[in-house]
Amino acid sequence: MSDPWMERLSDYLEDDMPAAERLALEAHLETCRDCSVVVSDLRRVMNRARQMDERQPHRDLWPGIAKRIGATSAGAQPIRRRWSFSSPQLAAAAVLLMTFSGSTVWLMRSAGSLPADGPIAATAPPPATVTAVNVRRNAAENYAAAVEDLERVLSAGRGQLDTTTVRVIEQNLAVIDQAIAQAQRALLADPANLYLNTHLAETMRRKLDLLRQAATLVPVS
Amino acid sequence: MTQFGFGAVTLEHENTGRPDSDTVDATLAASGDASAFERLYRHHVPRIYSLVRRMVNDDDADEITQDVFVRAWQKLGTFRGEAAFGTWLHRLAVNVILARRETLGTRRKRFLEGDAVLEFLPARKAGPELAMDFESAMERLPDGAREIFVLHDVEGYRHEEIAEMLGLATGTSKSQLHRARLALRRHLER
Structure with a gap:
């Protein structure tokens, strides 16, 4: 490798070379077959590197991760909960959730944003159970920002939406907001309650899901 | 009755104008939603695992990939949606890998001088039984040259970023990359 230009061929290919030097090298490439072949090969190496396939791990690494972050995959032993809501509240929550789920599905199907058949959550991964929840202030701010952003879209x-659609969305959001507020109040009295933390996270997720689906009903201008 | 509010923060996907699912899942995960974090894991593990495997080696790839996602879970509170979640995760992965390689010990001399990189990797032999494919050849590069090649040519980092990450001069990054390419050209599939 005695040709001094050979050391500069990667710089040339990365366009990391003064213009005058670049011109001189291009003139050299006209006459030097060795350097021309190497330039061609280096180009192929660079292209080959960009085309490398991504590979899945040989085994599912999630169970190990879930264990280390304090979560267990669905199907694992459910967490024993310490329920602090009254029976009437539970019954009311069940009715509200059923109403929410049914009306939302009906609404989305009527608006054509969901397929008429097939399970709604068929593609969602199985839920994991949180056993160690740490609600951070940044996360709360991010969540609030995401909600606000979706609400802005809506x-x-x-x-542009049918008034009935708007009314159903708002009713469902009110139900979810009520559930969130209940969980937050309960957590004030029992902040370490794992079930309540899980329930709160899940309810917040439902609100985002509803907002996301509702936002898809708004025609893109 | 909930009224639709007006948010000041934009979390829109640059192409669709809607909040991208990664950002929403990252926000949920930061709130403790492990199922949202599992969705992020499923979406990003092929890229992260491939990065780890190319930067380190097959034996440690599973464990380090898990380390990356555990670290991401711990650091989710610092993700503010200013960049794509994948970009944030990728940079975090590089940091985890680079920190981890120190504890793995240096099995080979990290940065070989001059043409020693070329000598490290045997030339492609004739005959299919002796041939080494491109990716295998890449894995056999000396650690330093391989890291720079992966970060620059595979992952698209600039020399300045690589020099900062690896704690070396930009010129060293450039010369090691050139040596790595010269070594690998002999293992291109014909």
Whole structure:
């Protein structure tokens, strides 16, 4: 490798070379077959590197991760909960959730955003049970920002939606907000309650899911 | 009755104008939602695992990939949605890998001088039984040259970023990359 230009061929290919030097090298490539072949090969190496396939691990690594972060996959032993809501509250929550689920599905199907058959959550991964929940202030801010952003989309597109659709969405959001507020109040008295933390996270997720689905009803202008 | 509010923070996907699912899942995961974090894991594990395997080796790839996601779970509170979640995760993965390689010990001299990189990797032999495919050849590069090649040519980092990550001069990154490419050109599939 005595040709001094050979050391500069990667710089040339990365366009990391002064213009005058680049011109000189290009003139050299016209006459030097060795350097021309190496330039061609280096180009192929760079292209080959960009085309490398991604590979899945040989085994599912999630169970090990779930264990280390304090979560267990679905199907594992459910967490024993310490329930602090009254029976009437439980019954009311069940009715509200059924109403929410049914009306939302009906609404989305009527609006054509969901397939008429097939399970709604068929593609969602199995839920995991949180055994160690740490609600961070940043996360709460991010969540609030995401909700606000979706609400902004809906607010902007509100005039393009059927009034019945808007009413059903708002009713369902109110139900979820009520459930969130209940869970938050209960957590004030029992902040370490794992079930309540899980329930709160799940309810917050439902709100985001509803907002996301509702936002898809707004025609893109 | 909930009224649709007006948010100041934009979490929109650059192409669709809607919040991307990764950002929403990252927000949920930061709130303790492990199922949202599992969705992020399923979506990103092929890229992260491939990065780890190329940067380190097959034997340690599973464990380090798990380390990356555990670290991501711990650091989710610092993700603010300013960049794509995948970009944030990838950079975090590189940091975990680089920190971990120190504890793994240096099995080979990290940065070989001059043409020693070329000598490290045997030339492609004739005959299918002796041939080494491109990716196997890459894995046999000296650690330093391989890391730079993966970060630059495979993952798209700039020399300045690599130099900062690896704690070396930009010129060293460039010369090691050139040596790695010269070594690998002999293992291109014909």
